[in-house]
Amino acid sequence: MSIKQNIQNIKSSISEEVTLVAVSKTKPISDLMEAYNAGQRIFGENKIQEMSDKYEQMPKDIEWHMIGHVQRNKVKYMAEFVSLIHGVDSFKLLKEINKQAVKNDRTIDCLLQIKIAEEDSKFGMSIEDASTLLQSDEFSELKNVNIIGVMGMATFTDDMTQVENEFNYLKSSFENLKTQNSELKVISMGMSGDYQLAIQCGSTMIRVGSSIFGARNYQ
Ligand SMILES: *Cc1c(COP(=O)(O)O)cnc(C)c1O
Numbered sequence: 001m002s003i004k005q006n007i008q009n010i011k012s013s014i015s016e017e018v019t020l021v022a023v024s025k026t027k028p029i030s031d032l033m034e035a036y037n038a039g040q041r042i043f044g045e046n047k048i049q050e051m052s053d054k055y056e057q058m059p060k061d062i063e064w065h066m067i068g069h070v071q072r073n074k075v076k077y078m079a080e081f082v083s084l085i086h087g088v089d090s091f092k093l094l095k096e097i098n099k100q101a102v103k104n105d106r107t108i109d110c111l112l113q114i115k116i117a118e119e120d121s122k123f124g125m126s127i128e129d130a131s132t133l134l135q136s137d138e139f140s141e142l143k144n145v146n147i148i149g150v151m152g153m154a155t156f157t158d159d160m161t162q163v164e165n166e167f168n169y170l171k172s173s174f175e176n177l178k179t180q181n182s183e184l185k186v187i188s189m190g191m192s193g194d195y196q197l198a199i200q201c202g203s204t205m206i207r208v209g210s211s212i213f214g215a216r217n218y219q
Helices: 003-013 029-037 048-057 072-077 091-103 127-135 160-178 195-200
Strands: 019-023 042-045 063-066 084-088 108-113 145-151 186-188 205-208
Touching (some): 003 019, 029 048, 042 048, 048 063, 072 091, 084 091, 127 160, 160 186, 195 205
Parallel strands (some): 019 042, 019 205, 063 084, 108 145
């Protein structure tokens, strides 16, 4: 099936309230343009350099989401154009994003990445640390970042009961944090293999790569 058909199929199977981020990492510009021509305007990348290169080459009405782990020394390369950073997992990183946002005279939207998987390899903050951050004075002094929600990645497993438990945990963490900060509105969870389950568990934003663009080849 074509990229266009894949996007149409996914869009027709989800509610309009759920945002579809097309994860285009490793894919060539021609594939991104096919998605663009099918009406897709939100793209997700996990490497800052690759996202900047694609930003230069693609039309300018695209929202670029950084969905990968962010190194602080690279924030400056995306600060001018990034529209949402999903993987914020420390105050230090948030401070750097704020600094680069100030330099570019803009405000950058961010999600706090919460660790929901058992795997040690996954990044993210505990719900307690996220809560402490949101209530801290240091955070209230950062005027050029907006935290608009949370992001999580479930364990890579076929055990859908475990994945469901992890998604439910993120949803309840979100509700918890929302009682402290009413600006929170986004729950970014769900990928190609589990986005339907994620939506049932309350996801408002899904990050879908291979179901749109096909399998990735990593050299
Ligand atoms: C690659 C990636 C995705 C998309 O994965 P697919 O299984 O191809 O849909 C989603 N989220 C993050 C953080 C990713 O790195």
